Amino acid sequence: MVAKRQENMVEYEPVIGLEVHAQLLTRSKIFCGCSTAFGEEPNTLTCPVCTGQPGSLPVMNRKAVEFAIKLGLATSCRIAPYSLFARKNYFYPDLPKGYQISMYELPLAVDGLIEIVSQGEKKRIKIIRIHMEEDAGKLKHGETPGTASFSFVDFNRTGVPLVEIVSGPDIRSPQEAGDYLRKLRAILQYLEISTGNMEEGSFRCDANVSIRPKGREEFGTRTELKNMNSFRHVEKALEYEIKRQTAVLEEDEEVVQETRLWDTSQGITLSMRGKEEAHDYRYFPDPDLVPLRIDEAWIEEVRRSLPELPDEKKERFVREYGIPEYDAEILTSTKAMASYYEETVRLFPDSKTVSNWMMGDLLRELKRDEKEIDQSLLTPSHLAEMLSMVKGGTISGKIAKDVFEEMYQTGEKPDKIVKEKGWVQILDEAEIAKTIEGVIKANPKLVEDYRKGKEKVFGFLVGEVMKATRGKANPKLVNEWLRKKLKGA
Ligand SMILES: [Zn+2]
Numbered sequence: 104m105v106a107k108r109q110e111n112m113v114e115y116e117p118v119i120g121l122e123v124h125a126q127l128l129t130r131s132k133i134f135c136g137c138s139t140a141f142g143e144e145p146n147t148l149t150c151p152v153c154t155g156q157p158g159s160l161p162v163m164n165r166k167a168v169e170f171a172i173k174l175g176l177a178t179s180c181r182i183a184p185y186s187l188f189a190r191k192n193y194f195y196p197d198l199p200k201g202y203q204i205s206m207y208e209l210p211l212a213v214d215g216l217i218e219i220v221s222q223g224e225k226k227r228i229k230i231i232r233i234h235m236e237e238d239a240g241k242l243k244h245g246e247t248p249g250t251a252s253f254s255f256v257d258f259n260r261t262g263v264p265l266v267e268i269v270s271g272p273d274i275r276s277p278q279e280a281g282d283y284l285r286k287l288r289a290i291l292q293y294l295e296i297s298t299g300n301m302e303e304g305s306f307r308c309d310a311n312v313s314i315r316p317k318g319r320e321e322f323g324t325r326t327e328l329k330n331m332n333s334f335r336h337v338e339k340a341l342e343y344e345i346k347r348q349t350a351v352l353e354e355d356e357e358v359v360q361e362t363r364l365w366d367t368s369q370g371i372t373l374s375m376r377g378k379e380e381a382h383d384y385r386y387f388p389d390p391d392l393v394p395l396r397i398d399e400a401w402i403e404e405v406r407r408s409l410p411e412l413p414d415e416k417k418e419r420f421v422r423e424y425g426i427p428e429y430d431a432e433i434l435t436s437t438k439a440m441a442s443y444y445e446e447t448v449r450l451f452p453d454s455k456t457v458s459n460w461m462m463g464d465l466l467r468e469l470k471r472d473e474k475e476i477d478q479s480l481l482t483p484s485h486l487a488e489m490l491s492m493v494k495g496g497t498i499s500g501k502i503a504k505d506v507f508e509e510m511y512q513t514g515e516k517p518d519k520i521v522k523e524k525g526w527v528q529i530l531d532e533a534e535i536a537k538t539i540e541g542v543i544k545a546n547p548k549l550v551e552d553y554r555k556g557k558e559k560v561f562g563f564l565v566g567e568v569m570k571a572t573r574g575k576a577n578p579k580l581v582n583e584w585l586r587k588k589l590k591g592a
Pocket of ligand 1: 136137150
């Protein structure tokens with residue numbers, strides 16, 4: 104059996120498309136004036152509109168539209184002059200109206216792209232569409248001791264504005280999926296239209312995945328993966344699902360089109376329900392909302408307000424700071440990291456040295472602690488100060504590593520750390536001369552040997568001087584002065 108399977112071994116290629124929901128950072132909800140604040144008491148941020156009371160009418164939030172246009176322009180989409188809100192009908196306890204207001208046939212933006220760099224290769228991922236919609240509420244399942252099980256519903260999130268970004272089926276590996284998501288999140292953060300925070304649910308991703316024999320045009324049957332709440336889980340869920348589908352096809356069975364849930368604790372995907380089709384939702388244009396018209400003037404106004412985006416910043420970093428493209432790619436991968444770099448270089452204008460310390464020591468520490476750069480205790484001014492101390496000779500490059508570690512852990516200023524630990528490099532020539540004098544006096548035999556031409560004792564004498572200064576003498580000065588002293592005197 105095993106032999107037979109190996110004979111028929113086909114190489115499969117995954118085909119992945121991602122649907123991302125990002126919460127827009129408006130202060131009020133999409134169709135009413137309720138606040139969008141996160142973490143408030145349940146059901147305190149609601150009104151008749153977002154809880155679907157009879158007779159209430161939705162009113163479009165202009166800021167939300169502006170944010171969606173920004174995203175469309177930043178991803179090279181065409182902004183539709185005319186888009187339409189539709190009702191997506193389904194029942195669920197977190198959806199008080201019995202339908203979600205979304206865009207269906209006429210989305211706000213279409214036909215864009217996002218360029219990613221995945222394992223050193225540049226690749227363009229097509230953006231099929233970006234549309235706006237409202238979020239649903241949140242169910243909380245719990246149990247009260249001694250009574251039956253309860254489920255609670257919190258409508259604070261109902262009506263919070265979302266954009267859904269639908270990629271083309273252009274992604275070919277879990278790693279690429281992760282790189283695409285990181286880039287998309289960076290764009291949202293650069294635009295300041297979303298926090299991109301996955302833990303708080305402001306950036307959520309569903310994945311469509313299928314496999315096909317390598318080289319074949321036609322797509323295989325796909326499954327939709329849900330419930331992945333970190334980039335790592337998206338990659339893991341995709342890896343699992345690709346393996347699972349491969350095993351199904353290798354058994355000569357068929358992949359079933361369905362929605363599957365990622366189970367974080369077990370690390371597997373589980374069948375949740377058969378895939379629903381669009382017609383199951385009975386979409387129709389929302390009669391309470393007028394069509395959304397966006398004229399050229401508004402688009403141009405938004406275009407002028409666009410900030411420097413990751414790709415542009417990367418190019419500028421290469422041009423302005425003369426750092427390699429690889430460094431620039433990483434340093435611009437988040438807005439916070441790019442600002443950190445620029446601030447440090449402004450204070451210590453040696454762009455490559457700053458890049459080396461950030462890409463090496465700083466990122467390694469952050470990765471180990473699973474922290475973002477804006478959570479770092481070590482500030483750009485402290486890093487710049489420390490680099491100046493190395494350059495000025497106050498501390499050696501070796502000691503700098505220890506100072507760095509200490510700054511990172513405590514957030515203290517480098518001069519304070521160096522003083523407290525007694526790490527200042529001795530540059531004072533008089534003090535070094537005095538120590539050399541002492542070492543020469545204490546080792547008359549060795550000094551004589553050296554003067555007779557025994558070169559190798561020189562290293563030992565240098566070592567004695569360094570020992571006497573507890574490693575804080577500048578080695579270059581010690582070498583120069585000791586040689587002079589041994590020859591001259
Ligand atoms: Zn409301």
